Amino acid sequence: MRETDFVSGFARGLTVIEAFDETRPKLSIAEASKITGLDRATVRRSLLTLSELGYADYDGKFFALTPKILRLGHAYLSATPLPTIIQPYLDHLSDRAGQSASASVLDGTEIVYIARASQKRVMSINLTTGSRLPAYCASMGRVWLAALPEHEAREILSRSNLKANTPYTKTDPEDLIAEFRRVREQGYALIDQELELGLCSIAVPLENDRGRIVAALNIGAPAAHVAAADMVERYLPLLKETQAALRVVLR
Amino acid sequence: MRETDFVSGFARGLTVIEAFDETRPKLSIAEASKITGLDRATVRRSLLTLSELGYADYDGKFFALTPKILRLGHAYLSATPLPTIIQPYLDHLSDRAGQSASASVLDGTEIVYIARASQKRVMSINLTTGSRLPAYCASMGRVWLAALPEHEAREILSRSNLKANTPYTKTDPEDLIAEFRRVREQGYALIDQELELGLCSIAVPLENDRGRIVAALNIGAPAAHVAAADMVERYLPLLKETQAALRVVLR
């Protein structure tokens, strides 16, 4: 790609949108400039552009994103057949298991939820489509990383912030690589309270008809309700069934 | 706002992202150019920029959005406290009603789902956070339009594509305006198969402590299961309870 095939004004604008998050729902020009590292004048023009187009509100002091911005993310969800295909299977799976079931894809060092059928809330955080979790300590993340060539998995780990969310969290890269090998062999990943205390989950890869991983499926359950050791026995057959059914549908 | 406070390259890029939808998950440069009305050279630069940043994939012929694009929409969802606050109430509501419950906000002529607790699928389309429906024929949309000054509601209707989705759909602007008045008086909106055959729904406004509408709440049910006339008796009390509980929490 040539230098002039890149629209830096566009790239800068996208950076500005991503500057908003749960801790910063409203941003002044100076704040947004600090977060993005972009010049104040540049940030100001981007924010005024967003506001002019209805993607942001401006009260003269702070900018806040409007629901119109959801169109951008939704463009992916509705344009990608995967979430739509998976959803009914997930509903059925969640119903039979009596627990939440989700599907995700890998994006960099994180997994992104693309579909979810939730039962009673078990996690402290609110997971919905578009939510992200670090791959290294989530069951679906393990499945994704296990599906990659080892050097790619290592590369992703090296970019990850491997922190211990609980006393059970595996953070040593070599331990994790060994775990990926185990996941690859047994065909599923089991997480016992590594992400959050009291939460267990089990995941399997979802492959298309050419054997390529296209998503990960999981079931999460409160540790108080189902011991990690029982997860395999109780939920793996259901996951395997769903996996097999979807394999036929996907291409 | 001055002319130079607008970054047209950014605006054009956002238009290009929105060119992708369920019917067009993959776009060539020429297609995207046709849809957006932008010059092929301009679209090409925007798409290459998206691809360079990892927001799109390019196989040399077609561009497709990647899950990274979900970050943009998620920036709104996680930055706005409303969805997070509402979700647990919705879960509880859906659980007690045994039907799907949702919350939405108005964006132009459409309502946008910002949270949802779903039970068995009743609609043919897959509703998730970020999904959109035309306001004029959805229960939550009626609630929103009823909350606006009449001239604003009329203005939105005039911009809406008032088509009859089913034989029951109200499409006459005057009928709709009269219906809004009724909704305002009775405090709820009831839809009987106007959006989709076999689907009924009932919605109430969600107001903050200053009496301003901030979202709409609804419960949807299959017409085969609950007759429209029974919706009020069965679900309105639950909705009113949730509405009252949330009114205290919101500000």
Add this chain to the structure above:
DNA sequence: TCGAGTTTGTGCGATATACGAACAAAAGTC
């Protein structure tokens, strides 16, 4: 009320980008 410290708005020269047209390369079509 004052003034130091911030934050926001603006003018300008240097630079990057968009436009439209022209060309090249595919993809259909007969």
Add this chain to the structure above:
DNA sequence: GACTTTTGTTCGTATATCGCACAAACTCGA
């Protein structure tokens, strides 16, 4: 296989945008 149509890419130039520097408007504590 020659012709037409569509698509992708390149190029020069007019125009828009960037980032800096400065000015104006707040903010807050003394």
